[in-house]
Structures are given as C-alpha cells and as structure tokens.
Amino acid sequence: MLSSFRRLCAAGIAVTLSLPALASAQELRIGMKAAIDSADPHLLFTPSRDVQLHVWEPLVVQDAQVKPTPGLALSWRPLDDTTWEFTLREDARFHDGSPLTAEDVVFSIRRAQTIEGVRTYRAYIRDIASVEAAGPHKVLIHTSAPSPLLPNNLSTFGIVSARAAQGATAEDFNGGRAAIGTGPYRWGHWTPGQDVTLERNDDYRAGKQPWSRVTFRFLGNDSARVAALLSGDVDVVDAVPAGLYDRVRNNDGKTKLETATSLFALNLTLDTRAQTNFVTGADGKPLAENPLAKREVRQALSHAINRTAIAERAMEGGAVPAGQYMPPGFLGHVPGVQPASYDPALSRRLLSQAGYPQGFGLTLHCLNDRFYGDSKTCQAMGQMFTAIGIRTTVDAMPSAIFFRRALTGANGQPEFSASMSIFGSAAGLPDNAFTSLVQSYDPARGRGTSNLGRYSNPELDALIDKAAATFDPAERQAVLERATRIVFEQDLATIPVFYLKGAWGLRQGLAMEPRGDQYTLATSIRPAN
Template sequence: MRSRRSACRSPSNARSNAMKRLATACLLAALAVPAAAQQLTIGFKAAVDGSDPHLNYTPNRNVQLHVYEPLVLQDEFLKPIPGAASFWRLVDPTTWEFTLREGLTFHDGTPVTADDVVFSIRRARAITGLRTFVVQTRSVAAVEAKDARTVVIRTNGPAPLLPNQLAVIAIVSARATEGATEADFNGGRAAIGTGPYRWVRFTPGQEVVLERAASHWRPQEPWQRVSFRFIPNDSSRVAALLAGDVDVIDNVPPSLATRLRESERTQVVSGPGMFTLYMYLDHFRDQVVFATGADGQPLPRNPIRDARIRQAMNLAINRVALAERGMEGFADPMGQFAAPGFIGHVPSIGVAPHDPARARTLLAEAGYPNGFNLTIQCTNDRFAGDARVCQAIGQMLSSVGIRTTVEALPSAVFFRRANGGQGLDPEFTAFLAIFASSTGVASESMATILRTRNAARGHGSLNRGRYSNAEFDAALDRVDAAFDEAERDRLNAIATRIAIEDNAILPIISLRAGYGVRRGLTLQPRGDGYTFATAIRPAQ
C-alpha cells in the first residue's frame, strides 16, 4: 500500500497524459483497497471452545463450518446440497458413492483425496463421549477410497438419509490431523480445511479470527477477515451493535429487539428455526421425588406414566401465548418435530389446543381431582427468554391443578443432571430443554430423543425420559429404509403421529433465528440459527 501511495504522489514534472493515467490508476487502487480489506465482526452469544470439527458442539460448528466442509452442505432449511462432493449416487441399497470436486484443495495447498475423506469419517466415528457424531454415522459399516476422487460408503442396511447425515462430518487433512492434539487444532496447525475461510487465531473466551482463503470453488467472499467476538451478555451484545463495535449479532433477545428496530443504524432479521423447546417426561420410574400429592406427601406411583396426565399437561400449555408474548414473536407454536419447510414436517398435524377445562377433567379421571404438586427444571442461560418461558409454563400447569415449582438452572448444572451419566438415569420428572438434529431431519430428532436407547445402533442417545415404544421404533425402522421420498414422508408421518398422540414428549415452541444487523448489510437467516459470514453481504 505504501508503494501505491508514493506513486500517487509522483513528481510534478510528469506529462499531463501521464498524470491522468496515474490519477486513474490511483483512483482504481483506492477503490479496490477497501473491498480487499473489508472486515466483518460478529457478536456471538456462546463462546467457542475449540477447532476440532469432530467434537459435536453447536457454537463450535457455527464457526468451524467456515473452515471445514463436509461432503454435503445444507441450505437454509438444512436440505442437502453439494459441498466437498460435487456429486453422489446410490449404487445399491447399501452402497453410496461420492465424487469429490475436481481440483479441491486444503488451505495449505495440498489436494484433497478420497483418503482424506475416509480418514475423516473414521475419525469422527471413533470419538466417544457426549459430543460425538455417533448418531449421524450409525449407518456406516465401511468407507473406502475407490480412486483419488471417489469415496465408497457401505452401510449396515438401507440408509436413504446418509447424504443428510454426512452433512455434519467435516473433511480434515489426514496429513495435518493424524495424531493432532487439541492445542494443535486451536493453534491452527491442524485446523486445515477446504472452506472459504482459514483459521487464524483463537483466544479462548474472547474471539476467533478467520481470514478469506486464497482460493475456493465458490465465488470469492467479500470479507477479507471475519472475527467472531464472544459477548454472552445479551444487553452488552445489543449495545455493541448499536455502538458500531460489531456488524452483526446472533441470538437477539426478544426483550431488546425493539431497541434495534428503532435505531437508524440497525435492523432485526429473523426466520423459522429448527430448535424446538420440548418438555421431557419421565417414562421409566415407578415413583418420583419431583411429584407429590396435594398434601405434599409422596405419591404411590409416577403420575406422568398415566397417558391422561400427559394429555392434561399438553392441553394446559398455551403455545400461541408463549410464542407471541413470552418470546415476543421470536418463536412459533409447535406440535411436532419439524417446523414448516423442514424435512419431516407433517402438515396434517397441528398444534395442540389450549384447553384447560379438558385438562382438569383428565386430571380428575386419572385420580387427581385435587391435582398434585410438580417441580419442573429448565435452563436460565441456554436461549434468550428460557427462564421466563419456563415460569409461564409453570403458571399454566398450576392453573389446571398441577401446582408447579420452577427450578431454573445454569446449563452446565442442568444438563449434568438431565443427561445422567456414569450409568445413572436423569434426575428430573418433567423438564424443559431445546433440541434440534444437526441434520435438520425430523426422523433423526425422533431417533435421538425418543427412540428406545441402543448404544450399539446409536439410538436414543438423548432419550432423557427413557421412552420406549416398540410400535414407534418399528415405524422409524421403516422410515430409515425408505429411499422413495414420498414414501419416506408417509412413513415419517406415521412415526410422528404415534409419538405425538402418546404425548411421549411435548413439543412447545420452535425458536426463530433472530439476528441484529447493521444497516447496509443483508443476512439470510438459517434454520439452524448459525451465523455464517457467507450469508452476510453488503446491501446492493
């Protein structure tokens, strides 16, 4: 840049035409410099804790998907589109073939080969613990390189959703990643991907900095540098956007959205989301400690195992009020596992009506004419408004005779107790948590949170209520085996209806992805709520 500026101040004895040509060149250079040096700063609610893309954690994936790419990408409704693979085909009912893009390279310039893909899938499958991709890779029996650009994946049965499942498995460089430590990833040595941005710097608890890759198969990004700055406090994040310290923020809290809408410098953008708030219900205990009689004494049996009680709880909840008032329009009422537009949504299944009179009748029919006492648990820091919505649900249950105490907990405490661990069962009786399958497929959500637990098959890994229904499991088996899309939709509707009519779990609201954006930028909302620099553009 210094050389360009000095040239623009060339000696005054230059000829007039030469000066004109120089002035024109300087003007073009001046116009080009800002475009090449554009920076984008995103205020991010949740802190990233690492760069290893095979550790399944939503905030990490949001940033990592700029750096690493899977074979299959997802559009804003999480439907599969070509990624590192330009093409894929079904060879036979248990064999898929994926063809890598011609000329695809890693950020260090080395070519991507089928061996890197084989290594990546095997590595993702080998990682154990809670933050794994075991559910998404459960159908993979073997993976091999047919040639330098062709990967063959054999499944342990028909797997029509394999492309959707592979959309969450990042391709890493086998050379850079073999034997790499967490520090190698976080420091950048092993953080070698094929994405439009490369990993530059990670400051734990503060920010991640990315830079535009030297080359990429998609059109060049407008942002030379992207910073994800971690600002967990909602008010501080909004204030940073209003002050111009950041260009975009995620997770706009409903209570503060008006400030952004009223400012001349900012705007609010939102879209339908796949994250659904569910009430998980204890289906496995005969007796529980978080439900007691109207007199406060222990109950002889777990009331939630009675289908009439579950239905009463479902009818007591006013989902429209929660979405419109509790979340101030940043949520939609939900009655199933996928919102409209997402894979597996069943148009014929509506939202449960709010019918407190019928709820009281069902309580009486179940043997609780005077109701009972219930403690429900929820998070107080997982999404904007979670504790407020939890309190509102507690009041709705209390109004029909289920006198509810709310225990709102920090996420770290809540999930430790809700997930169980070390072979233990979850502690709670009825509790609220958001969930979405990273594939964006309704049957995958059901397989994770409701299918009978089977670690070997990757079923029910987050079935916190220990629901088990052979008819439901068989219905999902049929969904898993259907290659015809129309037939799969029909079978998915059957499985969905079984779970919803049994009130196996109570879908309540789906969270809308809400962003604050400075004027002069456009942003395409995503159903997964991710904030992609690739979806942010200067306004035309």
C-alpha cells in the same frame, strides 16, 4: 472548461471520499455469543462449527433449512442397501494448493470415527463399517446396516487434508499448521476466549468472497454484544435475545433485525413409569400410582399450555408455537399436526376422566441458563398447570445440574417427573429427535438416550427403525408421518411447546440469509447493494 475541471475535481473528491468506506467494506466483524473451543473440525461443539464451516467444507452442505445439498461431493447414490458412492468435485483444492482427492475423504472419515474427545461426530457416522477410494474422485462407503440418511449425517463435519492432518495435535490445528481446508476462508489467528480471524481464500473455486477478512469476537454478555453493534464496533451480532429486539430495530435506522424459526424445539417430558418422584396428592403425600402415565393427564397438561401467550409474552416474541419436533419448511415436518389448542376447560374434564378431579401436586424442573426466557417460560407454564388444578412448583437450575439429575439423578435413572429442555438435530433430521427422545431406552443400541420419561411403544420403535432403513423419500416421509402422529396425537410421548427463533442484528447496508440452525456464516452475508 472551468466547469469541466470542477466536475472532474468533484468526481475526484467523491472517489477519494469513497475509498475508506470501500476498505472497511472488505472486513466483516461478527459479535458471537459463544466462544469456540477448538479449531479441529472433527471435535463437536456447535460454536466451533459455526466458525470452522468457513475453512473446512463437508461432503454434503446444509442449506438454510438444513437440507442436504452438494458440497465437496457433487453427487451421491446408493449402489445397494449397504453401499454408497460419492463423486467428488474435481475443482476443489486445499489452501496449500493441493487438490482434494478420495484419499483425503477416506482419511477424514476414519479420523472422525476414531478421534478422542468428549464431543465427537462418531454418533452420526456409527453406521459406517468401512470406506475406500474407488478412484481419484470417487469414494465408496460401506455401512453395517441400511443407512439412507448417511448423506445428511456426512454434512456434520469437514474434510481435512490427509497430508496436513496426519498425526496432527490440537495445537497444530489451533495454531494453523494443520488448519488446511478447502473453504472460502483460511484459518488466521485465534485468541482463546477473545476472537478468531479468518482470511479470504482468493483462489476459492467459486470466486472471491466480498470480505477479505472476517473476525469473530466472542461477546458472551447479551447487552454488551448488542451495544457493540449499536455503537458500530461490530457489523453483525448473533443470538439477539427477544428482550433486545427493539433496541436493534430502533437505532435511528443504523441497524436492523433478522429473525427465522429455528429447528431447536422446547419440549415438556413427562415420566411415564409406574412410580415417579415429584408428584403428590392433595395432602402432599406421594401417590400410589403415577398420574403422568395416563394419556388423559398428558393431554390435560398439553391443552393447559397457552403456547401463543408464552411465545409472545414470556419469550417476548422470540419463539413460535410448536406441535411436533420439526418446524414448517424442514425435513420431516407433517403439515397436519398442529399445536394443541389452549383449552383449560377441556384440561379439567380430562383430569376428571383420568380420576383426578381435584388434581394433584407436581414439581416442574427447568433450565435457567440455556436460552433467553427459559425461567419465565417455566414460571408461566407452572401457573397454567396450577390453573387447571395441578398445583405446580417450579425448580429452575443451571444446565450442568439439570442434565446430570435429568439423566442419571436417582440411582442411575432419570430423576424428574416433569422437565423441559431444548432439542435440535445437527443433521436437521427428525429421526435424531425420535431416536433420542422417544424410542425405547436401549443404551446398548444408542436408542432413547434422552428418553427421560422412559416412554415405550413397540409400534413406534418399529416405525423409527423402518424410517432409518427406508431409501425412498416418499415412503420414508409416510413412515415418519405415522410416527409423528403416534407421538403427538395418539400418545403424547412428549409435549412440544415452541421453536426458538434465531435472531441477528446487522448494520444497515448488509443483507443476510437467516438459517434454521442459527449459524452465522459470513458466506450468507453480503453488502445489500
């Protein structure tokens, strides 16, 4: 009997000791590099979207490889070339208890199309001519032209309550009055520049999340953010720089590192116009013609890049060599298109074939505040170009200066001869990269808006437009493959260098699914057991 009593006491003590651990397990604290700037889900800012996706759900949800899956829309289908039908869930309810209806979707799309702001989702839904409710749970969307990628583009913004958001101001969203979504979490409290707290939606249709509360703390300094994880002040941190990987891994087993290849690719853009600003001859004087306009010269530069060394050394393991816009596993990736081989001898032969056996002088412009290792990568590439006879000067600068000069620095035209920058599609589509980076510059049509080299190929333009209007997935992939081979094998319109890795630090006892868009979603984080 005494033995039984002791066993019961021991069990009671064990239960008592487990209670604090259980309580703390109900809260998830995430250290986030970038602070949000709005609660409004129709204003585009990537860090804000990271948080907003917990509260406001889109019609179409992106999985970890940014592929479209059912969200508030259970299904969708094209009725003809310019009409889409979306069938909504009947079990989705807003946080105030009201059901999701087609009218909420119509209101949300119209609001996303017309909202004022510097950064909006209008570019993603510019094809939508009109939208109408065809019943309580059916929406018809009419487009101005065939738009087979509309479901992908509708994954970018959340659906709001028409009742709550009608006439709502930014303060109404930020303060919570209009912050009514259908997601697994409710908007809690936001202290700008410090943190935002979300509360669990216990009535969520898919059941309760394991975390009763999620707090995002904004910790912009990389070392401070990682230190907060190591000390136990937060449970998860995002954007771990490669230089701090080992600190997360080697913390007496208390923390661990998760990484995944992201869809954010670093590309080298070369000016293909007849004249360019930052190329000189052996005597330091401007050249009569632009050598970068020659395909052999662009090939020489590509083969001069040791992508593996850059990924492992300059980026300290925080990158993966790239040979095209989309990494393996993502929509539009072409398996046969590989990164160019590192071959300095071939580079020198190509320069001779192009008429530059002695090389020339070049200034390489880069960012120094965009991602960990950006300046080191730029310096490494400058040294590699110099090694093949292209004497390279590196000029790295802050993003605000870089993009102004890169886009409209010289009389409203791109200024740089050679520049490096990151591109990633919010919709997870290669089309966005093609349209923005290499389609012929045509601002009236929204084409080539970031085509800094002013490259132009009518055949490629036609393929990009064809892919955008092709509904059959297999046919569309074949068109994209041809476009990919023109850009990276035939013309080398831009030169891919690497894909950034997403990296997260977690305390032991947690498991997560890393995402290619680098978002940190509490819904992807679970107790390991």
